[in-house]
Amino acid sequence: MDDRETKIIEDYVTKMLEVQKVQFEKPLSLIELKEIAYSIGMTESEWNASQKMMAQHLKTGQGHLQNRNWQDALTELKSAVAINPYHEEGLYGLAVANHELYKQSGNIKYRDEAKSAADRTLKNEMSHLDSASIALLQEIRNTEEGHKKKKQGFLMMLSIGAAIFIGIVMIVIFSASASVGSRAKSIEQQLVKVEQNWGQVENVYQRRESLIPQIINIAKAASKYDQTKLDELQKMRQNLNPANRDEYRQKQDDITKMLIDLMSNMEGNAQTLRDIQVQVEGSENRIRVEWKKYNDALAEYNNAIVNYNDAIKSFPASMMGYKAKEKLKIEIKK
Numbered sequence: 001m002d003d004r005e006t007k008i009i010e011d012y013v014t015k016m017l018e019v020q021k022v023q024f025e026k027p028l029s030l031i032e033l034k035e036i037a038y039s040i041g042m043t044e045s046e047w048n049a050s051q052k053m054m055a056q057h058l059k060t061g062q063g064h065l066q067n068r069n070w071q072d073a074l075t076e077l078k079s080a081v082a083i084n085p086y087h088e089e090g091l092y093g094l095a096v097a098n099h100e101l102y103k104q105s106g107n108i109k110y111r112d113e114a115k116s117a118a119d120r121t122l123k124n125e126m127s128h129l130d131s132a133s134i135a136l137l138q139e140i141r142n143t144e145e146g147h148k149k150k151k152q153g154f155l156m157m158l159s160i161g162a163a164i165f166i167g168i169v170m171i172v173i174f175s176a177s178a179s180v181g182s183r184a185k186s187i188e189q190q191l192v193k194v195e196q197n198w199g200q201v202e203n204v205y206q207r208r209e210s211l212i213p214q215i216i217n218i219a220k221a222a223s224k225y226d227q228t229k230l231d232e233l234q235k236m237r238q239n240l241n242p243a244n245r246d247e248y249r250q251k252q253d254d255i256t257k258m259l260i261d262l263m264s265n266m267e268g269n270a271q272t273l274r275d276i277q278v279q280v281e282g283s284e285n286r287i288r289v290e291w292k293k294y295n296d297a298l299a300e301y302n303n304a305i306v307n308y309n310d311a312i313k314s315f316p317a318s319m320m321g322y323k324a325k326e327k328l329k330i331e332i333k334k
Contacts, residue, residue, distance in 0.1 A: 008042050009050045013082045015040055029125070033084060054083035058090050065093055070104070073097040091121040092129045092136075099140050106147045114140050183308040187322050190301035194325070197294040202242055204290045205252055208283035212237065214276060215262060222267040233258050256284065298325050 037047050061076030074097040080090040098114035121133040219225050236255050242248050266273055305317045
């Protein structure tokens with residue numbers, strides 16, 4: 001088959017798909033299909049070649065059906081029906097292949113395709129496969145009922161299994177409830193302490209934050225100041241997100257470095273500069289102290305989890321949402 005024949009057959013198949021969308025209920029005769037083929041420029045020899053190709057796909061597909069190669073049969077029969085969408089044997093073969101795949105997989109896509117192909121076989125003017133198509137539609141319904149019962153049985157077994165599992169879990173929980181409760185309470189207390197110390201970390205950063213506008217004003221009063229650095233500092237302050245504690249720590253470290261850089265180059269009244277420097281140093285010292293308290297609280301919290309897990313191996317702390325937390329390092333330069 002040359003390139004033109006291949007192209008014209010592809011165009012014909014595309015045209016058939018369009019025709020089926022507007023004329024699905026009433027099958028077309030072979031003569032009507034031929035007229036459509038001629039309307040798109042197909043020659044007599046090209047028409048014959050398309051029918052020969054259809055017959056070859058049909059024969060191959062039927063061979064696969066006999067050998068129970070359902071997926072291969074489906075591929076070949078789809079190609080045959082693409083050329084002649086109303087060929088009774090092709091449609092019936094499609095229905096059989098889709099039904100067998102539905103039986104194997106339970107995929108409703110195959111069920112729907114099987115029903116559609118069987119229905120279209122019945123609407124065909126030829127009637128020698130009508131009885132087989134009616135019987136096949138009943139088989140499809142029986143298969144559908146079988147899948148429903150299988151699914152119901154599976155759900156019932158799943159429910160029974162879930163009930164047994166829950167019962168076992170409840171027994172385990174009940175038998176260890178006293179110990180679990182006591183140790184879980186200890187973890188919760190340590191977690192509360194962690195969050196309290198985190199609140200103090202945020203407070204000391206807020207105290208330093210209140211000094212930054214004054215530092216910026218002093219910096220701007222100098223004969224020479226770097227506006228780019230001031231803009232960068234403002235951007236750093238706006239992008240702080242305490243919810244992400246590690247990122248928050250890193251950005252606060254960057255602000256610390258920026259403040260040290262700004263203060264090392266400031267000009268103005270010596271007493272004013274000294275006063276602001278003392279306040280900033282005091283804030284940085286306090287930040288260091290609160291970070292240490294926070295990390296100490298984290299260590300106690302993590303130890304409580306370890307102690308819990310060592311004592312109650314059957315019900316780890318992670319099942320209650322308690323997970324070890326990583327200490328955060330802070331870099332403070334004077």
